[in-house]
Amino acid sequence: MLEGSQSDARGRMSTRMAGAITIGRRRSTVAVRNISTGGAMIELPSPPDEGTRIRFETETTGKRDARVVWVIGNRCGLVFERPVEKSLPREAATA
Template sequence: MDAMNREPGNGTQMVEDNDSNRADRTGRRDSLLLMAQMTLAGDAAPREVRVRNISEGGLMAELPLAVEIGAPITFDLRGIGPVAGRVAWSTQGRVGVAFDRPIDPKLVRKPVGGGTTTPDYAKPATGLRTRPFSY
């Protein structure tokens, strides 16, 4: 079954999801909720968006505005850095992006902090009784 993508604007022009486009999207996608900085071509400053899934070839993000299919776009991804790509599809509230180069999606899940301190709530309890309670 071929999927159809609507271009932004009046919604009348359709772009067919042909086999060559589909081949680029067959990689495994990791579902996640990640905040990232996104910059559209022509924007002066990046905007914060939520990334909903990611693969080595692209991602899907929540974006509350319509963008042109094929528009250049850059994401600053935690653990990876800036990654350039193009808008593959756009629908109300979401955008799909095809990266210009493959990435390792596992890197965005790795902690980026130094990890030198563990918060108290995450430390194991100390001073626990080792003998069973007697009633």
């Protein structure tokens, strides 16, 4: 389970870490706004469409296959195909 100082009732932790997504051969840098064992909310200039399968990556989670489950403006929600099983360092919450 992810651990951190800003976890909410759903287990999501607010963060400001950098990440990346890859769709096909195209890699984009993203801002990770919150993260949990099951998914993340990311922000980027041109989010992928709902239903798009992507490869999500941060230093903490490593590479994770995910699917876009919602898009609002420049943010989108991801659900991981496999839950994250490692702890998130406390410094990620305030980075």
